[in-house]
Amino acid sequence: xxxxxxxxxxxxxxxxxxxxxxxxxxxxxxxxxxxxxxxxxxxxxxxxxxxxxxxxxxxxxxxxxxxxxxxxxxxxxxxxxx
Amino acid sequence: xxxxxxxxxxxxxxxxxxxxxxxxxxxxxxxxxxxxxxxxxxxxxxxxxxxxxxxxxxxxxxxxxxxxxxxxxxxxxxxxxxxxxxxxxxxxxxxxxxxxxxxxxxxxxxxxxxxxxxxxxxxxxxxxxxxxxxxxxxxxxxxxxxxxxxxxxxxxxxxxxxxxxxxxxxxxxxxxxxxxxxxxxxxxxxxxxxxxxxxxxxxxxxxxxxxxxxxxxxxxxxxxxxxxxxxxxxxxxxxxxxxxxxxxxxxxxxxxxxxxxxxxxxxxxxxxxxxxxxxxxxxxxxxxxxxxxxxxxxxxxxxxxxxxxxxxxxxxxxxxxxxxxxxxxxxxxxxxxxxxxxxxxxxxxxxxxxxxxxxxxxxxxxxxxxxxxxxxxxxxxxxxxxxxxxxxxxxxxxxxxxxxxxxxxxxxxxxxxxxxxxxxxxxxxxxxxxxxxxxxxxxxxxxxxxxxxxxxxxxxxxxx
Numbered sequence: 001x002x003x004x005x006x007x008x009x010x011x012x013x014x015x016x017x018x019x020x021x022x023x024x025x026x027x028x029x030x031x032x033x034x035x036x037x038x039x040x041x042x043x044x045x046x047x048x049x050x051x052x053x054x055x056x057x058x059x060x061x062x063x064x065x066x067x068x069x070x071x072x073x074x075x076x077x078x079x080x081x082x
Numbered sequence: 083x084x085x086x087x088x089x090x091x092x093x094x095x096x097x098x099x100x101x102x103x104x105x106x107x108x109x110x111x112x113x114x115x116x117x118x119x120x121x122x123x124x125x126x127x128x129x130x131x132x133x134x135x136x137x138x139x140x141x142x143x144x145x146x147x148x149x150x151x152x153x154x155x156x157x158x159x160x161x162x163x164x165x166x167x168x169x170x171x172x173x174x175x176x177x178x179x180x181x182x183x184x185x186x187x188x189x190x191x192x193x194x195x196x197x198x199x200x201x202x203x204x205x206x207x208x209x210x211x212x213x214x215x216x217x218x219x220x221x222x223x224x225x226x227x228x229x230x231x232x233x234x235x236x237x238x239x240x241x242x243x244x245x246x247x248x249x250x251x252x253x254x255x256x257x258x259x260x261x262x263x264x265x266x267x268x269x270x271x272x273x274x275x276x277x278x279x280x281x282x283x284x285x286x287x288x289x290x291x292x293x294x295x296x297x298x299x300x301x302x303x304x305x306x307x308x309x310x311x312x313x314x315x316x317x318x319x320x321x322x323x324x325x326x327x328x329x330x331x332x333x334x335x336x337x338x339x340x341x342x343x344x345x346x347x348x349x350x351x352x353x354x355x356x357x358x359x360x361x362x363x364x365x366x367x368x369x370x371x372x373x374x375x376x377x378x379x380x381x382x383x384x385x386x387x388x389x390x391x392x393x394x395x396x397x398x399x400x401x402x403x404x405x406x407x408x409x410x411x412x413x414x415x416x417x418x419x420x421x422x423x424x425x426x427x428x429x430x431x432x433x434x435x436x437x438x439x440x441x442x443x444x445x446x447x448x449x450x451x452x453x454x455x456x457x458x459x460x461x462x463x464x465x466x467x468x469x470x471x472x473x474x475x476x477x478x479x480x481x482x483x484x485x486x487x488x489x490x491x492x493x494x495x496x497x498x499x500x501x502x503x504x505x506x507x508x509x510x511x512x513x514x515x516x517x518x519x520x521x522x523x524x525x526x527x528x529x530x531x532x533x534x535x536x537x538x539x540x541x542x543x544x545x546x
Contacts, residue, residue, distance in 0.1 A: 002156035004135055007427045008397040011479045012434065025147075028432030029458075030476045033142050036135055037152035061156030 001038050002061040003046065009057040019052055020045035092192055093411055096121040099181055099189050100163075101171045102197030102337075103127025105135065106376030106399040110195050111161040113407035123163040124189055126181065130168035131222055137396060139225035140247050141429055144232060144254035150225035171198070174344040176363070179371065192371065193410045196341075196353060196361065197403065199377045200334035200394060205242075210304040214311035216328045219247060231327050232258060239263070240315050240325035242301050244271035246428045248331030249284065253430040256291045263294040263323050265301050265315070268516055276437070276473055278514025279447050280461065283454045283475065287431040296321075304328060334394060336378050346372065352380040352392045357419040359406035373410050375402040381420055385489065386440050386470070395426045423485055427478075433457055436478045439471030439488040442515055449507040450500045452477055460484065463513055464494030 003023075005016075012030035016023070023038040023046055038046055050058045098114060100107045103125045111123055127133075134153040142148035166183065173182035174194075181189045202218035205211035215236075217228045232239070232255065239255045241248045244266035255262040268274060270281030271288060288295040300318040307313045315323045341348040346369070347362035348354075353374045354362040359381065361372040374381075376399040380392040401422035409417040428435045444463025452459030452475075460480050463471040469492045472484035487496075495510045 002154055004156055006397070006400075007137070008425045008436075010427075027429060028434060028476070030434035030478060031429035031432070033145070033147055033429075035142070035148050035152075036138055037148070037154065059156050059158070062159070 001040055001043055001046065003034065003036060003038060004059050005032060005034055006057045006059070007032065009055045011055055013054050015052040015054065016049035016058060020049040024049060089411070089413060092121065093118060094120050096192040097124070097190060098122070098193045098195070098410065099124045099126065099191035100195045100197060101126045101181060102195075102199055102376065102378070103129070103165070103167060104133050104197065104199055104376070104399075105155060105396065106197035106199070106403040107195070108133040108155055108157070108161075108403075109400050110197065110375055110403035110407040111163055112158045113404045114411060115159060115161050117408065117411050119411055121192075123161060124166060124191075125161075125163045126166045126169070126171050126183065126189070128168070128170035128184075129221060129223075132165070132167065134222055136220070139222065140219055140250040141254070143225045143229055144251060145257060146229065146233070150222045150229060153222060153225075171340050174341055174346060176345050176369070176372070194372045195403075195406055195410065196372065196374045196378065197376045197399075198337035198340070199399075200336050202330070203332040203335050205304070205330045205332075207303070210306070210312075211330065213304060213306040213328075214309070215326050216304065216312050216330065218330050219251060220334070228327075228329065232260060236260060236325070236327040238323070238325040239327045239329065240265065240301075240323050241329045241331055242315075243331035243333065244268075244284075244288070244295070244297075245275065245331060245333060246272065246426075246430075248329070249288070249430045250428060251329050251331060252288060252293050253291065253432075256293060256431070261294070262292075263296065263325065264288060265296045265299050265317060265323070267298070267300050269297055271295070271297075273514075273516055274442070276441050277444065277447060277463075278516075279511060280473060281514075283457065287433060287457065291431045334377070336392075338378060352378050354390060355379050355381045357382055357384070357421070358409045358417045359402060359420055360409070373406040375399065375406040384419070384421060385423065385491075386443060389443075391424065391440065393424050395424060397425050398422055423488060425481075425485070434476050434478060435473065436481055437471065437473040438481055438485045439463065439469075441471040441473060441513070443470045444513045444515070446494065446510040447513040448495055448510045449504065450496055451480060451502045451507070453504050453506065460500075462487070462494065462496055464510060467494055468492065469494045469496065 014026050017026045023042050024034045027033045133155045135155050138153050143150045170184045171181050172184050202220035239262045241252050241264045244264050249271050252262050252264045271284040273281035301315050303316045305314045312328050336352045338348040347364050355374040356368050359373045360368045361374050377394045380390045382388040383391050402420050405420040425438045441463050443465045446464040449461050458476040460474045460477045469487040
């Protein structure tokens with residue numbers, strides 16, 4: 001599961017580090033480190049982290065079938081407002 | 083071409099070619115599909131990998147918390163493209179609308195997006211640069227190789243150049259417990275990007291974390307052992323540093339050589355384009371069918387006196403790609419200007435450094451919140467009586483506030499009170515940027531015209 005965090009947007013609220021600690025960790029007071037290709041077993045945790053991020057900074061790759069459906073429907077896949 | 087159906091034809095059956103398959107190229111391609119582009123899309127990239135994210139390479143990857151091979155960028159959507167990876171573009175025929183590839187193939191386009199980015203500036207002495215144990219850090223392969231070298235437990239790492247990347251590498255080395263020396267030509271780390279006042283704070287962070295920081299020195303030569311591995315570096319002050327890993331971190335060079343002789347306005351400073359991302363040709367005439375985005379672009383910005391800015395920023399690559407993609411598929415009146423406010427982040431020695439605006443334009447600086455000694459503060463840069471940039475160390479939640487100050491041309495020195503203002507923050511001081519005519523290792527914004535204070539480039543027409 002690929003993911004990327006827009007660290008311009010990130011303000012270090014650390015919600016993701018709390019909800020998906022195997023994927024996101026705080027490094028110092030404010031810096032975030034994350035695994036850009038998290039194991040699938042953390043998918044639910046990551047989904048919670050995406051939903052909880054107060055600034056909407058986390059983008060997770062949508063499943064391929066979702067992407068196909070979204071393309072037909074012409075709506076954004078990820079919900080990440082970049 | 084408005085109203086004659088050309089654009090409709092382009093959107094339905096056109097051929098769009100993107101040269102550069104990294105962050106900007108990918109996000110542009112996604113945006114084109116999102117906007118309904120149904121024609122053919124070709125992605126050309128010189129690296130054999132699908133688009134990946136570079137910032138983790140100098141952070142998570144060097145700390146061993148992620149691997150360079152697993153940094154591929156998540157896709158926002160399918161882009162249904164033909165990928166030509168592992169083969170560089172080597173030429174452009176503007177008249178025939180063709181891109182030449184390194185394997186001899188040619189790809190025709192109706193619209194071209196150039197997002198070829200930058201590459202690490204290599205060590206100037208080729209023979210020394212080829213010694214075993216000498217690295218640069220820009221690509222996935224660079225990241226993997228350097229991480230392997232650090233894992234092997236070198237006796238000492240030498241980092242040449244204390245820009246953001248060099249500082250992050252030094253930070254990762256210290257965190258891994260490796261002895262590290264940093265040699266910087268300027269007076270302090272980050273001085274080209276953030277000035278001397280902030281550079282002094284950065285220098286303190288290096289030293290407190292056990293970095294052997296040498297400033298005001300140049301590395302004059304690298305010395306190999308009989309097996310062709312680096313063993314020492316000689317400094318301009320006469321000293322010798324014994325190191326078995328050397329990381330050359332001297333900034334970046336723009337990937338524009340493939341365009342030489344094409345007639346496009348491309349050179350060592352990047353590819354000049356208008357605010358709508360359309361490339362200029364060498365005559366200064368804007369093209370209709372060639373667009374530019376990301377690190378390789380230089381474009382005028384209304385907030386900064388219409389100076390042409392080259393931004394080596396992750397966020398710029400995304401924003402400019404989206405604007406370029408939109409404009410490639412739009413009528414003239416529907417095009418958008420690229421007005422992204424520059425912003426970047428760095429993580430080093432456990433401190434989160436973030437910035438908005440264009441710090442190197444600043445002549446003065448005020449520490450408006452917090453304290454430099456505590457490594458937690460916000461500072462504002464002033465230029466001709468207005469706020470032009472801000473930087474925070476572990477204080478990023480205030481940054482959007484300062485961004486609005488920049489966007490609205492707020493006065494400097496700041497007339498308002500701020501939370502946690504200390505005695506040191508009541509008066510502006512000189513931001514202490516080095517002379518712009520002296521090259522620095524790590525500016526991430528290059529001001530490349532038309533301020534009268536800037537050193538001008540000499541235009542020498544090529545002879546063919």
